[in-house]
Amino acid sequence: MTSSAGTGPPPTPRRDRAERTFDGTPPFPEAARRALADDQLRANLGRATTTIRTKRAAAVGERADWEALRLAGAAIKDEVLHDLPAQLERFEQAVTTAGGIVHWARDATEANAIVAAIVRDHGATEVVKVKSMATQEIELNEALRLEGIDVWETDLAELIVQLGHDLPSHILVPAIHRNRTEIRDIFIDEMGRVGRPAPTGLGSDPAELAEAARLHLREKFLRARVAISGANFGVADTGSVVVLESEGNGRMCLTLPEVLITVMGVEKLVPTWQDLEVFLQLLPRSSTAERMNPYTSIWTGVTPGDGPQTFHLILLDNGRTDVLSDPTGRQALRCIRCSACLNVCPVYERTGGQAYGSAYPGPIGAILTPQLRGIAKHPVDAQTASLPYASSLCGACFDACPVRIDIPEVLVHLRGQIVRHSEATHRVPTTEAAGMRVAAWTLRTPRRLGLAERVAGLAGRVVGRRGRIGRMRGPWPVSAWFAARNLTTPARESFRAWWRRTHGGRVGGGNP
Amino acid sequence: MSDHDAARNAEAREAVLGRIRVALADRPASPPVPRDYERALPATVSITDLFAQRVGDYRAEVQRSSAVGLPATLAAVLARRRVRRLATPTDVPPSWLAAADVERVTDDPPLTFEQLDGVDGVITGCAVAIAETGTVILDAGPAQGRRAISLLPDVHICVVMANQVVGTVTEALERLDPTRPQTWISGPSATSDIELHRVEGVHGPRILDVVLVKD
Numbered sequence: 001m002t003s004s005a006g007t008g009p010p011p012t013p014r015r016d017r018a019e020r021t022f023d024g025t026p027p028f029p030e031a032a033r034r035a036l037a038d039d040q041l042r043a044n045l046g047r048a049t050t051t052i053r054t055k056r057a058a059a060v061g062e063r064a065d066w067e068a069l070r071l072a073g074a075a076i077k078d079e080v081l082h083d084l085p086a087q088l089e090r091f092e093q094a095v096t097t098a099g100g101i102v103h104w105a106r107d108a109t110e111a112n113a114i115v116a117a118i119v120r121d122h123g124a125t126e127v128v129k130v131k132s133m134a135t136q137e138i139e140l141n142e143a144l145r146l147e148g149i150d151v152w153e154t155d156l157a158e159l160i161v162q163l164g165h166d167l168p169s170h171i172l173v174p175a176i177h178r179n180r181t182e183i184r185d186i187f188i189d190e191m192g193r194v195g196r197p198a199p200t201g202l203g204s205d206p207a208e209l210a211e212a213a214r215l216h217l218r219e220k221f222l223r224a225r226v227a228i229s230g231a232n233f234g235v236a237d238t239g240s241v242v243v244l245e246s247e248g249n250g251r252m253c254l255t256l257p258e259v260l261i262t263v264m265g266v267e268k269l270v271p272t273w274q275d276l277e278v279f280l281q282l283l284p285r286s287s288t289a290e291r292m293n294p295y296t297s298i299w300t301g302v303t304p305g306d307g308p309q310t311f312h313l314i315l316l317d318n319g320r321t322d323v324l325s326d327p328t329g330r331q332a333l334r335c336i337r338c339s340a341c342l343n344v345c346p347v348y349e350r351t352g353g354q355a356y357g358s359a360y361p362g363p364i365g366a367i368l369t370p371q372l373r374g375i376a377k378h379p380v381d382a383q384t385a386s387l388p389y390a391s392s393l394c395g396a397c398f399d400a401c402p403v404r405i406d407i408p409e410v411l412v413h414l415r416g417q418i419v420r421h422s423e424a425t426h427r428v429p430t431t432e433a434a435g436m437r438v439a440a441w442t443l444r445t446p447r448r449l450g451l452a453e454r455v456a457g458l459a460g461r462v463v464g465r466r467g468r469i470g471r472m473r474g475p476w477p478v479s480a481w482f483a484a485r486n487l488t489t490p491a492r493e494s495f496r497a498w499w500r501r502t503h504g505g506r507v508g509g510g511n512p
Numbered sequence: 513m514s515d516h517d518a519a520r521n522a523e524a525r526e527a528v529l530g531r532i533r534v535a536l537a538d539r540p541a542s543p544p545v546p547r548d549y550e551r552a553l554p555a556t557v558s559i560t561d562l563f564a565q566r567v568g569d570y571r572a573e574v575q576r577s578s579a580v581g582l583p584a585t586l587a588a589v590l591a592r593r594r595v596r597r598l599a600t601p602t603d604v605p606p607s608w609l610a611a612a613d614v615e616r617v618t619d620d621p622p623l624t625f626e627q628l629d630g631v632d633g634v635i636t637g638c639a640v641a642i643a644e645t646g647t648v649i650l651d652a653g654p655a656q657g658r659r660a661i662s663l664l665p666d667v668h669i670c671v672v673m674a675n676q677v678v679g680t681v682t683e684a685l686e687r688l689d690p691t692r693p694q695t696w697i698s699g700p701s702a703t704s705d706i707e708l709h710r711v712e713g714v715h716g717p718r719i720l721d722v723v724l725v726k727d
Contacts, residue, residue: 048708068548075545082542084532098691101513104524117517156714157705173705180706206706210714217715222625238690248663248701248716255659256625266528273690277682278549280696288704291566292645295716296696297659303693305622306658317528325535 019142020167025357027386032351041177045352048176052343055289056400063285072278074404077334080236080269081324087236087269088315094239098301100311107318108138115140115228115261116147118312122259124149124226128217130243130250131155132230133171133337134263134316136359137372140228151228152194152220154249156213163190169353169361171339172287177352180204191216217249227253227308231264232336233279234313237272240300241313244283244293254297260308265316267324267333279336282402286338319372326376328413332368334403341397341407347390356390357383363397366390367410375414379421388414446496453494553679559643560726563677566646570699571712572720578727583611586635586669589721590614593667595633599623601657604635608671619661628660633667634717639694640684641677646699648672648722649684651692659695668717670697674726 025031035041060066080087092102105111119127127144129135129151141151141162153162160175161168164186168174175183184204191198196216202208229250233242241262243250254260270276284293302311324330342348342362353361358369366387373384388411397407419436442452493501501507513521553559564574577585590598590612598614609616617623617631628634637655638648648670650656655671662668678684688694701716712718 044707051708063550065549068546071546072549075543078540079542079545082536082540084536085529088529088532103521104528106524106527110524154715155705156703160705173708175705176708180709183706206709206711207713209706210703210711214714218629221715222629235690240690246701247703247705247714249714251659251663251695252715255663266532274682274685277551277680277685280681280685281549290698291569292642292647292696292698294570294697294699294702296694298690298694298696300691300693303652306652306693307660315528317531321528321531321535324532327538327540330535330540 017165019139019145019162020165021139021142022167022354022357022359025354025383027383028351028355028357028390029386031355031357032347032390035351035355040179041352042350044177044179045349048173049343049349052289056286056340056343059285059289059291062291063281069278069282070402070404073282073336073402074331074334076270076275076278077267077336077403078331080271081267081330081333084266084269084324087271088266091234091236091239091269092315094235094237095241095301095311095313096239098239100239100301100313103312103314105314105316105318108143111138111263111314111316111318112140112143114312114314115263116144116149118259118261119144119149119226120147122226122310124259126150126152126220126224127226127228127261128152128154128220128224128253128257129158129227130229130245130253131158131174132228132263133359134230134265135228136168138263138316138318140263152217152224154217154221154253155245156210156247156249159213159217160186163187163194167354168359170342171337171353171360171362171364173339177354180206180209183209187212187216195220217252221249221252221256224253224257226259226261227257228261228263229253231262231268232283233276234264234269235271235273235276236269238300240273240298242276242280243297244280244287244295245297246288246294248295251295251297254299255307257308259310259312261312261314263314263316265318266320283336283338286336286340286400286402319374322374322376323368323371326371326413329367329371329376329410331405332364332371332410334405335364335368336403337364338402340400340402341405344396344400345391346394346396347392351390356387358387363391363407363411364405367405367407367414370414375417375421379425380418385418388412388418450494450496453490453497456490457492457494551680551682553644557643557679559677559679560674560724562679563641563643563646563672564722564724566643567648567699567722568646570646570702570720572646572699572722575721575723577723577725579725582608582671582723582725585723586671587611587613589669589723590633593633593669593719593721595667595669597631597633599628599631599634599661599665601636601655601661604637604655608635619657622658623661625660625664628664631665633669633719634662634665635669635671636662637671637673638676639692640687641672642681642684643677643679645681647684648697649688650695650697651688653692659693662695662697663716666717667719667721668697668700669721669723671723671725674724677724 157175170176187198348362356365602620639651640649700720
């Protein structure tokens with residue numbers, strides 16, 4: 001391999017196809033409609049989420065003090081967020097003292113450039129990578145590919161996504177939308193293009209597929225000189241960094257290469273070493289539904305003779321300070337990326353994660369992505385603006401969240417921001433704004449409401465089929481409203497009309 | 513870092529910290545953290561029994577042994593796993609392997625990754641173990657070696673002394689030194705990435721045998 005540190009065009013990477021990104025994802029209603037039409041996807045997701053929900057309930061039920069752990073987790077995260085400059089400075093000092101090099105990145109472009117420069121400075125043209133949400137968010141893989149650097153994802157599910165030229169659909173299990181047969185086919189078709197081919201006669205048993213991944217990646221682990229990771233936690237008072245995982249790919253990346261680059265959001269800190277006692281209990285039980293995940297690696301700077309001898313830590317903003325600026329929305333920064341909210345969400349279970357159009361799917365994505373994209377400050381694009389509506393506000397996500405993020409509260413808050421932005425920028429009101437104005441006029445007097453109810457009862461009989469009103473052709477704004485909403489057909493007679501007619505049921509007649 | 517990089521870094525640092533200060537202009541309060549969770553197991557629980565049971569739940573094998581019986585116990589475990597070439601940290605006591613029919617490959621001078629990949633197994637001690645979660649923790653202390661040695665071989669045999677076992681995560685953190693590199697191990701390497709179906713054994717050791725030494 002040659003170094004790409006010199007001048008001239010970057011060498012062509014072996015991964016010659018562009019990494020897929022979420023660019024071009026349509027607004028949620030359209031993306032969801034496409035996902036819902038995929039029977040295989042719905043079957044795979046339904047099976048997987050049902051399994052993990054049952055397991056998580058058992059793992060959480062074992063701890064009678066679960067609520068106390070949640071309260072502590074939320075309070076510790078708030079303590080960090082409310083005192084973030086001082087916490088970050090302590091952390092930076094501790095990492096530096098222990099032999100690490102701390103970088104700061106304002107946005108994705110800056111973070112990606114820092115990583116690429118470090119890789120080039122070490123004369124490397126490939127890196128192994130531990131699964132990391134932060135690097136998904138900044139689309140690091142594609143940025144490195146354009147610099148001529150091969151990136152090898154080593155988490156099994158990330159490997160499946162990467163080999164399949166696919167997009168992730170879950171925080172913890174990015175290939176949750178794929179079943180074993182699809183995975184076998186991807187391995188057979190793709191492994192040989194980028195390294196050791198799949199064993200001949202590979203079957204679709206999960207153990208066989210895991211063995212194929214072990215063989216495929218081992219040569220990459222043994223020769224890699226640079227690794228890239230995220231961080232589950234950073235400890236402000238000691239400079240320690242914590243990564244939780246299951247397979248051992250994380251240990252390989254964090255231990256074998258000479259150089260380790262860790263990309264960490266600025267919100268990932270806990271104040272003290274002892275505070276880990278809360279999160280090392282909350283995270284495994286919420287995430288994989290285990291008492292403890294198989295492997296947790298904790299390192300502090302550099303240890304002579306043990307592990308990477310060069311450690312770079314990149315502290316990433318990329319919109320986090322925008323999230324922090326919103327007193328209601330900032331609780332989203334408590335998130336420890338466990339994915340419990342995805343697994344309990346009735347919307348996620350049916351649409352899958354790709355419909356959310358970002359690295360962060362599900363309920364947490366619906367509140368985090370719009371905020372990271374700056375919704376607190378300015379109007380956002382239609383796809384982003386659709387995310388806070390990707391919810392029935394049922395509240396299951398809040399109950400499951402180990403750090404008590406009130407996701408429904410933030411969803412409603414963000415919907416308000418979207419409406420206010422659109423009022424400020426649209427001379428013609430949006431469908432929703434128009435609808436709300438009509439509703440306000442209608443509800444102002446009982447007479448208007450009664451009139452509206454009679455009209456609705458009649459109209460329902462005209463347009464409703466099988467008791468439901470679905471997508472409807474009709475004049476704007478009716479068509480726009482129903483593009484994303486199904487409605488049961490209004491009753492032929494309103495409650496108020498029935499009450500008047502029957503004197504509260506005392507005179508003749510139940511429901512017509 | 514070059515001068516140019518250092519200047520950019522200083523600028524980015526000030527920008528990010530400045531944005532954070534602006535974002536927190538409302539000066540949100542931080543009430544005291546409520547810590548009403550359990551920090552220790554009830555006194556009635558046998559910590560070593562619970563540890564053995566919880567390690568077993570991960571499909572790791574647990575052998576109990578007395579201190580004098582340890583060489584015989586380890587010899588039996590190594591024979592059952594068909595370990596012929598055994599990597600060891602330099603300071604594993606020779607007495608542990610006195611009865612074992614193995615070729616001991618000591619990490620001095622440090623073994624290459626290829627050499628570690630080529631042995632049949634590794635034996636280590638541990639720093640602390642946690643009963644509630646069935647976890648062993650290695651921190652490069654006595655008889656533990658560097659991190660790579662317990663990672664690359666396919667069989668990991670971990671010797672745990674009864675006085676190293678604590679009840680809870682809280683108690684383990686109190687005993688550990690944050691400056692040391694740590695690996696917390698709860699069962700063999702595993703994945704649930706395919707249909708959330710758990711498979712033991714991916715990249716880390718596929719077999720974890722824990723030998724609990726108690727007189």
